[in-house]
Amino acid sequence: MHSKRAGNQTVVFKQPPVILAGYNVVGPKEGQGPLKDTFDMVLKDSYGQEKTWEKTEIKMLETSMTRAAAKANVPLDSVDYNLAGDLLNQIISSNYAARKIGLPFIGLYGACSTMALSTALGAMLIDGGFASKVLCSASSHHETAERQYRFPNEQGNQRAMYAQWTVTGAGSILLAAQGEGPKITSATIGRVLDYGETDTNNMGAAMAPAVADTILNHLQDLSRQPDYYDLIITGDLGTVGLQLLLEVLKRSGLQLSNNFSDCGVMIYSSEQDTHAGGSGCGCSAVVLTGHLLNKLKSRELQKILFVGSGSLHSSVSSQQGESMPAIGHAVSIEMS
Amino acid sequence: MHSKRAGNQTVVFKQPPVILAGYNVVGPKEGQGPLKDTFDMVLKDSYGQEKTWEKTEIKMLETSMTRAAAKANVPLDSVDYNLAGDLLNQIISSNYAARKIGLPFIGLYGACSTMALSTALGAMLIDGGFASKVLCSASSHHETAERQYRFPNEQGNQRAMYAQWTVTGAGSILLAAQGEGPKITSATIGRVLDYGETDTNNMGAAMAPAVADTILNHLQDLSRQPDYYDLIITGDLGTVGLQLLLEVLKRSGLQLSNNFSDCGVMIYSSEQDTHAGGSGCGCSAVVLTGHLLNKLKSRELQKILFVGSGSLHSSVSSQQGESMPAIGHAVSIEMS
Numbered sequence: 001m002h003s004k005r006a007g008n009q010t011v012v013f014k015q016p017p018v019i020l021a022g023y024n025v026v027g028p029k030e031g032q033g034p035l036k037d038t039f040d041m042v043l044k045d046s047y048g049q050e051k052t053w054e055k056t057e058i059k060m061l062e063t064s065m066t067r068a069a070a071k072a073n074v075p076l077d078s079v080d081y082n083l084a085g086d087l088l089n090q091i092i093s094s095n096y097a098a099r100k101i102g103l104p105f106i107g108l109y110g111a112c113s114t115m116a117l118s119t120a121l122g123a124m125l126i127d128g129g130f131a132s133k134v135l136c137s138a139s140s141h142h143e144t145a146e147r148q149y150r151f152p153n154e155q156g157n158q159r160a161m162y163a164q165w166t167v168t169g170a171g172s173i174l175l176a177a178q179g180e181g182p183k184i185t186s187a188t189i190g191r192v193l194d195y196g197e198t199d200t201n202n203m204g205a206a207m208a209p210a211v212a213d214t215i216l217n218h219l220q221d222l223s224r225q226p227d228y229y230d231l232i233i234t235g236d237l238g239t240v241g242l243q244l245l246l247e248v249l250k251r252s253g254l255q256l257s258n259n260f261s262d263c264g265v266m267i268y269s270s271e272q273d274t275h276a277g278g279s280g281c282g283c284s285a286v287v288l289t290g291h292l293l294n295k296l297k298s299r300e301l302q303k304i305l306f307v308g309s310g311s312l313h314s315s316v317s318s319q320q321g322e323s324m325p326a327i328g329h330a331v332s333i334e335m336s
Numbered sequence: 337m338h339s340k341r342a343g344n345q346t347v348v349f350k351q352p353p354v355i356l357a358g359y360n361v362v363g364p365k366e367g368q369g370p371l372k373d374t375f376d377m378v379l380k381d382s383y384g385q386e387k388t389w390e391k392t393e394i395k396m397l398e399t400s401m402t403r404a405a406a407k408a409n410v411p412l413d414s415v416d417y418n419l420a421g422d423l424l425n426q427i428i429s430s431n432y433a434a435r436k437i438g439l440p441f442i443g444l445y446g447a448c449s450t451m452a453l454s455t456a457l458g459a460m461l462i463d464g465g466f467a468s469k470v471l472c473s474a475s476s477h478h479e480t481a482e483r484q485y486r487f488p489n490e491q492g493n494q495r496a497m498y499a500q501w502t503v504t505g506a507g508s509i510l511l512a513a514q515g516e517g518p519k520i521t522s523a524t525i526g527r528v529l530d531y532g533e534t535d536t537n538n539m540g541a542a543m544a545p546a547v548a549d550t551i552l553n554h555l556q557d558l559s560r561q562p563d564y565y566d567l568i569i570t571g572d573l574g575t576v577g578l579q580l581l582l583e584v585l586k587r588s589g590l591q592l593s594n595n596f597s598d599c600g601v602m603i604y605s606s607e608q609d610t611h612a613g614g615s616g617c618g619c620s621a622v623v624l625t626g627h628l629l630n631k632l633k634s635r636e637l638q639k640i641l642f643v644g645s646g647s648l649h650s651s652v653s654s655q656q657g658e659s660m661p662a663i664g665h666a667v668s669i670e671m672s
Contacts, residue, residue: 051656089426096653109445110443148652
């Protein structure tokens with residue numbers, strides 16, 4: 001087997017897997033935001049006819065999986081692997097969605113970096129000869145995350161101005177060995193970095209260094225400058241984290257053009273009172289499967305670097321005084 | 337890329353990755369059990385000089401990772417990927433261990449099936465041309481699991497006779513594209529099955545059908561009978577689950593020989609009062625990296641099927657009345 005590795009951390013696909021289709025389901029708040037026209041399904045309320053928010057998130061994820069396959073005209077039972085992850089303890093959203101889907105299942109945990117991680121791994125499974133079709137997904141739900149990580153939703157706690165708002169959303173892509181569509185051309189799996197941030201409201205600050213590290217390694221591994229890409233889009237640093245990322249990259253001597261953005265910054269308008277923007281595995285999942293895929297298919301964007309960013313702490317680790325380790329995973333998606 | 341798929345769910349490696357070395361760390365109870373001579377490091381108490389049990393589990397996992405690489409004479413920074421998972425919310429044991437290790441990290445959640453999952457994926461990354469060396473790991477800790485899933489340890493709750501005892505243990509293998517040692521020849525990623533079991537003390541019963549499904553698919557995909565293997569070892573069904581598994585397999589028309597066992601059954605003696613045996617991601621991880629690797633290297637075993645089994649519920653899903661979905665992942669390990 002000839003190595004597909006480039007540099008320290010990057011792999012370049014020999015036969016780049018294709019995104020045949022993407023599908024997403026979001027909550028009402030996301031459905032009122034600037035990207036509202038790019039979502040396939042918008043729930044009327046946070047429950048979407050289920051009895052608990054957790055069951056809602058499971059249902060959203062299951063829907064995005066089945067409909068991504070349907071949109072790609074691929075029978076669900078011809079899909080080789082189902083890769084997914086979410087924020088909930090023991091990734092129950094993914095496990096219970098996978099129970100319904102019935103495909104060989106690989107459960108992932110990468111916090112908000114999960115969509116990039118599932119896409120990177122899915123592409124490796126295909127290009128490695130282990131699959132011809134793979135579903136890659138991620139989800140989050142504002143209310144399930146709030147009550148797990150922070151406070152009961154009913155309490156209506158005030159939020160820090162630099163805090164991000166967990167997106168209610170699930171997104172899936174159907175990756176295939178052959179077909180028409182944007183291609184996954186390379187992937188850079190990130191390292192876990194921790195610069196000592198302990199304020200769990202400030203996840204953007206915790207994640208920025210890890211994301212910078214992955215972007216710098218990716219560009220170095222492939223001898224590219226940032227302007228190789230039409231867009232380098234992180235998900236989800238929010239406004240605070242994005243600013244820090246650009247600062248770190250500048251100090252690292254990188255020539256920055258105006259092609260950086262962040263899914264968490266894009267998904268809500270400033271009138272929506274989400275403070276530093278969106279977060280949660282679902283955020284980059286629904287921006288990828290909606291806005292970004294649309295722009296790629298219309299060729300407004302030809303080459304993007306999609307960089308998932310995850311804060312890898314838990315309530316328990318924070319209670320024990322630990323700082324927040326973080327990670328960034330990057331996949332380049334290109335129209336050929 | 338020629339497909340490496342066989343049948344419905346199995347992949348066969350073209351250049352089977354090699355287990356260069358394994359390393360494990362266990363707690364005192366495991367160190368007094370029947371497999372005590374197969375463990376590399378035994379902690380004197382459940383804390384192992386750390387201040388919290390969670391920090392102990394992190395340290396154990398980190399130790400197994402670094403020492404597996406050292407035992408294989410592989411510089412840690414030459415390893416391409418670090419794959420790991422555990423039972424704790426947001427897999428903090430793996431995340432914080434990965435922070436120390438500093439390698440590109442892929443976080444997994446498969447409950448007690450994690451060691452088989454990390455091994456299967458690690459082998460795919462190598463045989464797919466994406467890596468030449470990979471660390472595959474899993475861990476659990478009795479006290480961290482008890483207080484997360486069940487009751488405060490200090491409470492000393494009585495346990496059901498059919499309940500399993502979460503193993504305190506961490507195990508890592510160093511997989512490589514080349515070298516001497518047992519080889520990963522094929523892998524079968526499982527589907528999530530749920531037969532409606534709601535008693536969280538009875539995980540063996542929840543997992544048995546999913547494990548049976550994976551074993552049946554594996555054998556069918558490769559046109560093998562169970563006696564192809566010297567040992568088919570599940571991890572971890574415990575005594576109740578193993579009995580159910582054999583029952584399901586018999587009813588499925590499989591000719592069973594006496595080559596079935598379970599890591600959870602092997603790790604404790606009946607005098608150790610663990611009731612139905614061991615469980616937890618660490619159980620199959622330390623049995624694989626100790627007892628099984630030893631037997632393979634001495635050629636007492638030439639061909640084994642290592643089948644990780646995971647119950648994919650959480651406290652929240654159980655509190656919401658959900659039954660327990662489960663999964664089994666299989667890897668065949670052979671001496672050539």
